[in-house]
Amino acid sequence: MSLMANLYVGSSGLQVSQNALNTTAHNMANLDTEGYTRQQVSQGTRAYQTLEKNYNSVAWKQVGTGVNYNNCKQVRSDFLDKSYRKESGRYAFYDVSKKTLEEVEDQLQEMNGTEFADSLNNLWTAVQELAKDPCSAVTQSAMVTRANEFLTRAKSVYDGLKSYQENLDTTVYDIVKNINSYGDKIRELNEKIVDIESGKQEKANDLRDERNKLLDKLGEYGKIDYSEDIFGNIAVLFEGSSFVTTDHVNHIGIDTKLASTVGYATPYWEYAAVKDVDKEGNKVIVSIDGAHIYDLSQTISTTTDTDIGKLKSVLLARGDHNATYHDIVESEEHYNKNIAQSVIMNVQAEFDQMVHNVMTAINKVLEEAESNPATMDNTLGTVKDFDLFVVANPEDRVLYAMGDEHPAGSVLTEYTITNTQINPKFLHNPTIFTFRTVDGNEDTETMTKLKEAFTTEQYTLNPNVSTRNSFITYYNSLVSQVANSGDVYNNIAEAQEQTVSSVSAAREQIVGVSSDEELEYMIQFQNAFNASSRYINVVSEMLEHLVNTLGA
Numbered sequence: 001m002s003l004m005a006n007l008y009v010g011s012s013g014l015q016v017s018q019n020a021l022n023t024t025a026h027n028m029a030n031l032d033t034e035g036y037t038r039q040q041v042s043q044g045t046r047a048y049q050t051l052e053k054n055y056n057s058v059a060w061k062q063v064g065t066g067v068n069y070n071n072c073k074q075v076r077s078d079f080l081d082k083s084y085r086k087e088s089g090r091y092a093f094y095d096v097s098k099k100t101l102e103e104v105e106d107q108l109q110e111m112n113g114t115e116f117a118d119s120l121n122n123l124w125t126a127v128q129e130l131a132k133d134p135c136s137a138v139t140q141s142a143m144v145t146r147a148n149e150f151l152t153r154a155k156s157v158y159d160g161l162k163s164y165q166e167n168l169d170t171t172v173y174d175i176v177k178n179i180n181s182y183g184d185k186i187r188e189l190n191e192k193i194v195d196i197e198s199g200k201q202e203k204a205n206d207l208r209d210e211r212n213k214l215l216d217k218l219g220e221y222g223k224i225d226y227s228e229d230i231f232g233n234i235a236v237l238f239e240g241s242s243f244v245t246t247d248h249v250n251h252i253g254i255d256t257k258l259a260s261t262v263g264y265a266t267p268y269w270e271y272a273a274v275k276d277v278d279k280e281g282n283k284v285i286v287s288i289d290g291a292h293i294y295d296l297s298q299t300i301s302t303t304t305d306t307d308i309g310k311l312k313s314v315l316l317a318r319g320d321h322n323a324t325y326h327d328i329v330e331s332e333e334h335y336n337k338n339i340a341q342s343v344i345m346n347v348q349a350e351f352d353q354m355v356h357n358v359m360t361a362i363n364k365v366l367e368e369a370e371s372n373p374a375t376m377d378n379t380l381g382t383v384k385d386f387d388l389f390v391v392a393n394p395e396d397r398v399l400y401a402m403g404d405e406h407p408a409g410s411v412l413t414e415y416t417i418t419n420t421q422i423n424p425k426f427l428h429n430p431t432i433f434t435f436r437t438v439d440g441n442e443d444t445e446t447m448t449k450l451k452e453a454f455t456t457e458q459y460t461l462n463p464n465v466s467t468r469n470s471f472i473t474y475y476n477s478l479v480s481q482v483a484n485s486g487d488v489y490n491n492i493a494e495a496q497e498q499t500v501s502s503v504s505a506a507r508e509q510i511v512g513v514s515s516d517e518e519l520e521y522m523i524q525f526q527n528a529f530n531a532s533s534r535y536i537n538v539v540s541e542m543l544e545h546l547v548n549t550l551g552a
Helices: 003-029 078-109 116-132 137-197 205-221 310-318 332-338 343-368 424-428 444-455 471-511 515-551
Strands: 039-045 049-052 061-063 067-074 224-228 234-238 241-244 252-255 266-269 274-277 283-287 389-391 420-422
Touching: 003 039, 003 067, 003 515, 067 205, 078 116, 078 137, 078 205, 078 310, 078 343, 078 471, 116 137, 116 444, 116 471, 137 205, 137 234, 137 241, 137 252, 137 310, 137 343, 137 420, 137 424, 205 224, 205 234, 205 310, 310 343, 343 389, 343 444, 343 471, 420 424, 444 471
Parallel strands: none
Antiparallel strands: 039 067, 049 061, 224 234, 234 241, 252 266, 274 283, 389 420
């Protein structure tokens, strides 16, 4: 090999060492940059120069022509990336459930500093005092006052739960907006990366870092799968459906009419929705059947990966309507299919069931009482006219519709928290129900039944619970159930947080920049640069000597 050719060998060493030093300096400059991935120069050999071909020998006589700069690659682990995004999505799922249960627990136990349990206990105390002296105007008035307080505070708790549902509904809009935004940005980065890397040795590593950060964020919102083609494009699946492709993004839409009875946001795939043209020639959505992102009736399980993503957890926690006791008494199948997995709807239904049972039990005792004014004088009306609790809006009694199982008007909504009030007759005259029989005696039999209504253990929280409660213990069981569920979700969330931290630490060991390691590389590449420089000097001196010698 000629001395002139040897100059190219030294020159290639200088170039590659300089590129390696630049890469090391870039790593050091981004030591504390969030989401930065450590970069590494990939080196290879240049094509060999063949001096002699001898097919009888083991190898041809060849001479190397130097080192080649292949590319500057990112140091990442695809396995750890996918594990991190899945586990962070699972953590986000249980974190939402945990926070929802904490909020529900606060709603049940505290309202402006007063526990709802106090109103229930006060009502029970009023019943006991009335039983001691049923004909006393004081005890009768106290009974009406405590009943009104009980219903008022029940409405406040239920309204608080509905308000939190509305807050979660707002969160759904924000999440969907972010998901669509991330998809658009990933597609834009795909275009830029392909444009830079097409036909070039250069890698768009900083753009790839930005894209990886978007995938990390997207993984918190739902289950994602992705793959990169040979050109550098990343195609993303969100919850098993195509989301980001090489040339477009399938956006998620929000429906508030077609799939929700109360106007809650229902995410759906816009491309899969059925569209039609209205009279003005505009395309409108007429059906989102088959376009739903989630099947929320699926059992939540880590085994089947149905417990991933903040969006799904928020939808499950919020539910799709304001639940009542009808959702429990309808059937066990309806309960398990429609509200069992929704934190707020489940509590709403169980809470409404408790209040409904209290109201109907008291009304039933009063209707059957011998001292009912209508029983002693039928000109005063029917026994139901002297119920303590009455339907506030009779015209709304038949508006309850449970999905497609019951058409509107087939199920009465009487004696729900939102549609019940204290009988105005009792508010105007708390002593209208004298609890005195026709012969002038105290109606002790009615008092006995009224106390038994509070102490009889015949009520279960839901079809999946076998423990029976009385009115006195029902509410405590409800709060305990919420607290126990919250503790379970809290433990799962904490364990999942540790898993995410562990995977993140393992990933950081690979993608993170170590100043000590980079300084070692800097010394190594600096020495290589110096060695190449000295090599060129030696060749140059040899050439100079030959020229001078031959010239002489």
